[in-house]
Amino acid sequence: MTSEHDTAGANRRDLEADIHTDLAGRITYGGYLQLDKLLSAQQPLSQPPHHDEMLFIIQHQTSELWLKLLIHELSAAIGHLRNDRVWQFGKGAARCKRVLDQLTAQWSVLETLTPSEYMEFRDVLGPSSGFQSLQYRTLEFLLGNKNAAMLKVFAHDAAGHAALEAVLQAPSLYDEFLRYLARWGHAVPDAHLVRDFSQPHALDRALLPVFERIYADTSRYWREYQLCEDLVDLETQFQLWRFRHMRTVQRIIGFKRGTGGSSGVAFLKRALELSFFPELFEVRTTVGPGAG
Ligand code: HEM
Numbered sequence: 001m002t003s004e005h006d007t008a009g010a011n012r013r014d015l016e017a018d019i020h021t022d023l024a025g026r027i028t029y030g031g032y033l034q035l036d037k038l039l040s041a042q043q044p045l046s047q048p049p050h051h052d053e054m055l056f057i058i059q060h061q062t063s064e065l066w067l068k069l070l071i072h073e074l075s076a077a078i079g080h081l082r083n084d085r086v087w088q089f090g091k092g093a094a095r096c097k098r099v100l101d102q103l104t105a106q107w108s109v110l111e112t113l114t115p116s117e118y119m120e121f122r123d124v125l126g127p128s129s130g131f132q133s134l135q136y137r138t139l140e141f142l143l144g145n146k147n148a149a150m151l152k153v154f155a156h157d158a159a160g161h162a163a164l165e166a167v168l169q170a171p172s173l174y175d176e177f178l179r180y181l182a183r184w185g186h187a188v189p190d191a192h193l194v195r196d197f198s199q200p201h202a203l204d205r206a207l208l209p210v211f212e213r214i215y216a217d218t219s220r221y222w223r224e225y226q227l228c229e230d231l232v233d234l235e236t237q238f239q240l241w242r243f244r245h246m247r248t249v250q251r252i253i254g255f256k257r258g259t260g261g262s263s264g265v266a267f268l269k270r271a272l273e274l275s276f277f278p279e280l281f282e283v284r285t286t287v288g289p290g291a292g
């Protein structure tokens with residue numbers, strides 16, 4: 001038996017009668033997403049264009065799009081924490097983790113770029129480098145890796161510089177978390193509640209009893225424990241991104257210096273020693289019977 005809907009034999013799907021086709025002056029897919037702008041922003045500088053420069057550009061642009069979403073979600077989540085909206089914070093943190101998964105997984109696409117292919121167009125990059133990514137530095141600052149020296153590379157961009165300076169001066173995710181704990185009766189030393197937020201947080205053993213109490217009795221302090229574990233997840237995911245960047249760089253340019261002027265892989269490796277929430281990792285050593 002055949003019917004007008006039976007297109008299986010023809011291996012074709014017909015349009016349904018109600019599908020909108022008169023779209024003049026209406027909101028469309030390409031219009032809503034501004035694809036004219038988005039898809040005209042891939043402009044290789046190599047002359048003639050090197051085939052692999054498209055991969056290089058799109059890998060960076062997609063990373064910047066995910067970074068934009070991360071900043072959007074993390075800023076909102078920090079606001080939730082500041083206002084004791086723990087459930088909403090958890091929801092935002094969960095989304096951030098999934099976005100970080102995407103960012104980390106996508107290194108496997110760039111890893112298909114061979115060292116010689118990259119060297120064929122690397123010179124067009126001049127002194128530009130991911131080190132100058134405003135969104136990346138914003139994310140690092142939101143997470144607490146504060147460093148005023150990083151502002152220098154944005155001196156040429158007054159608006160970007162001012163926006164980053166504001167994030168440098170504001171409490172980070174961990175600062176807000178410690179303030180949350182203090183509001184809920186945990187013995188967070190005052191020095192962590194009011195401080196110069198432009199400085200990075202460094203391991204303070206005086207904070208360990210707070211976390212030992214939470215980790216020793218997770219059923220009593222389940223909310224706090226879950227927040228701690230969200231932060232541990234975020235740091236772990238972020239470190240995976242850093243690690244895969246470092247390994248991708250190593251396999252593509254070896255130990256050459258970076259276009260941004262750094263030593264290259266050695267410089268990237270040093271970031272792997274940093275911790276946003278050092279007490280949350282230290283507590284694993286000190287908590288529990290027989291620890292210490
Ligand atoms: C062939 C690919 C890549 C190479 C060889 C490379 C190399 C490097 C090097 C050597 C640095 C140190 C700064 C410098 O001297 O330039 C750096 C920093 C950086 N790169 Fe890449 N990179 C690559 C791809 C990417 C991609 C796809 C992203 C995604 C946005 C990215 C983001 C960054 C960021 C954010 C930094 C600063 C890291 C920090 O401050 O610790 N890179 N990169």
Ligand SMILES: N[C@@H](CC(=O)c1ccccc1NC=O)C(=O)O
Pocket residue numbers: 060122125128129130131253257258259260
């Ligand atoms: N730093 C890289 C160049 C690079 O990867 C790059 C250049 C321009 C814009 C973004 C980049 N990505 C990460 O650093 C290099 O040394 O080859």
